[in-house]
Amino acid sequence: MARILFRNTRVWDGSGAPAYPADVLIEGERIRAVATQLGQLEAAGAEIVEANGMTLMPGLIEGHAHISYIDSAVSTELGDLPPEEHTLATAKNARLLLDRGFTGAYSAASSKLRLDIVIRNAIDAGDIPGPRMRACGPEITVTGGLGDERRAHQFRDSFAIIADGPIEVMKLARLCIREGADSIKLNISGDDYTRLGAPPRTVMTEAEIRAGVEVAHDFGRLVNAHCRSAESVKRAVRCGVDVIYHCEHADEEALDLLESVKDRVFVGPAIGLLHVAVHEAREGAIHPAIKQGLTVGLEAAGRAYREMNKRGIRVVVGGDYGFARTPQGQNARDIEHFVNHLGYSPGEALICATRFGADLMGMGGECGQIREGFLADLLLVDGDPVADVRLLQRAENLVAILKGGESHKLDRAALEHRRVQAAE
Numbered sequence: 001m002a003r004i005l006f007r008n009t010r011v012w013d014g015s016g017a018p019a020y021p022a023d024v025l026i027e028g029e030r031i032r033a034v035a036t037q038l039g040q041l042e043a044a045g046a047e048i049v050e051a052n053g054m055t056l057m058p059g060l061i062e063g064h065a066h067i068s069y070i071d072s073a074v075s076t077e078l079g080d081l082p083p084e085e086h087t088l089a090t091a092k093n094a095r096l097l098l099d100r101g102f103t104g105a106y107s108a109a110s111s112k113l114r115l116d117i118v119i120r121n122a123i124d125a126g127d128i129p130g131p132r133m134r135a136c137g138p139e140i141t142v143t144g145g146l147g148d149e150r151r152a153h154q155f156r157d158s159f160a161i162i163a164d165g166p167i168e169v170m171k172l173a174r175l176c177i178r179e180g181a182d183s184i185k186l187n188i189s190g191d192d193y194t195r196l197g198a199p200p201r202t203v204m205t206e207a208e209i210r211a212g213v214e215v216a217h218d219f220g221r222l223v224n225a226h227c228r229s230a231e232s233v234k235r236a237v238r239c240g241v242d243v244i245y246h247c248e249h250a251d252e253e254a255l256d257l258l259e260s261v262k263d264r265v266f267v268g269p270a271i272g273l274l275h276v277a278v279h280e281a282r283e284g285a286i287h288p289a290i291k292q293g294l295t296v297g298l299e300a301a302g303r304a305y306r307e308m309n310k311r312g313i314r315v316v317v318g319g320d321y322g323f324a325r326t327p328q329g330q331n332a333r334d335i336e337h338f339v340n341h342l343g344y345s346p347g348e349a350l351i352c353a354t355r356f357g358a359d360l361m362g363m364g365g366e367c368g369q370i371r372e373g374f375l376a377d378l379l380l381v382d383g384d385p386v387a388d389v390r391l392l393q394r395a396e397n398l399v400a401i402l403k404g405g406e407s408h409k410l411d412r413a414a415l416e417h418r419r420v421q422a423a424e
């Protein structure tokens, strides 16, 4: 069995405790020992990594992944791309995510029926590199809802599949599940930030939501939902949705509902797109009324998520990377957004990006923390990510990336550079 010994690391273990010095032994796919007495672990046959005080932390987990999104400006580009090219692009994105330190990815929707599924299976089989994955089907939306790009005279595909009425929702949910999805996605609200300051509309009925939830839960699968408006959050909770995304316009009643189910529900803000549109888009690139709506949305997220953090609701990091303004691979920016926009401390944001992500993937008992017996999904980081979460945005700071004890990356030159620095 392969053994790797990380000597003299600072372990940030994801429990909430401050980082501490330790040696960490990996055996096979798991963490065998975490020793706070340095130099005590028996290292026979082990590959030695002298960390010289670098930070060892759990691998990041993207809680709202769209690995089949291709950095496009408009959603019909996803529909236009043929399945063969699309599969290759998805495989490339999966690898990029792992290159950027994400050892887990919970999908919030695939842009064609089987893209997530086939890539998840190929990763699990060891055929291609990528994070551990939970696959989702395409976004199930109603006529006129988010992702329905058709016109009366013209069929246009995007990232969504369209269902009207409970029977059609059931049918599409069963289709996704039959093809191998771990979860389904329901677009309960729109994205229509077009009216000054008004939150997007709620367009999927409770009967439709319940139908999807009933099917998914019968098959033992989860339900994810796109919910920007307060009403959509309330419908999602009342109908038993498991993962509720965005939620920035959640009002007091919606927050109370979320809190009442905090032991079973996960929430994810996915505000990367809002941040970029409000703070980084070229002047004039976004219609002023839409920009006004997005600004209101970002401010609302700041209020809602401060409250959710206070109430102990589990919130996951990531989301909506794979658009032109939020290209794949920039996912770790989300951790900084939690700190800057949502009032999280760096340590809290990092827990959202590791431990809560593992909980969402159903792997909380063996992943997302550095603990003896847990899977060795680990990052060795040059620097202290609690002091500056932006360190995680630069690939060169990720000196080692391990998934299940296998090193996807081990930068010997960076280790040597650190050794020389430490010796001086």
Ligand SMILES: [Zn+2]
Binding pocket: 064, 066, 108, 270, 319, 320
């Ligand atoms: Zn999304």
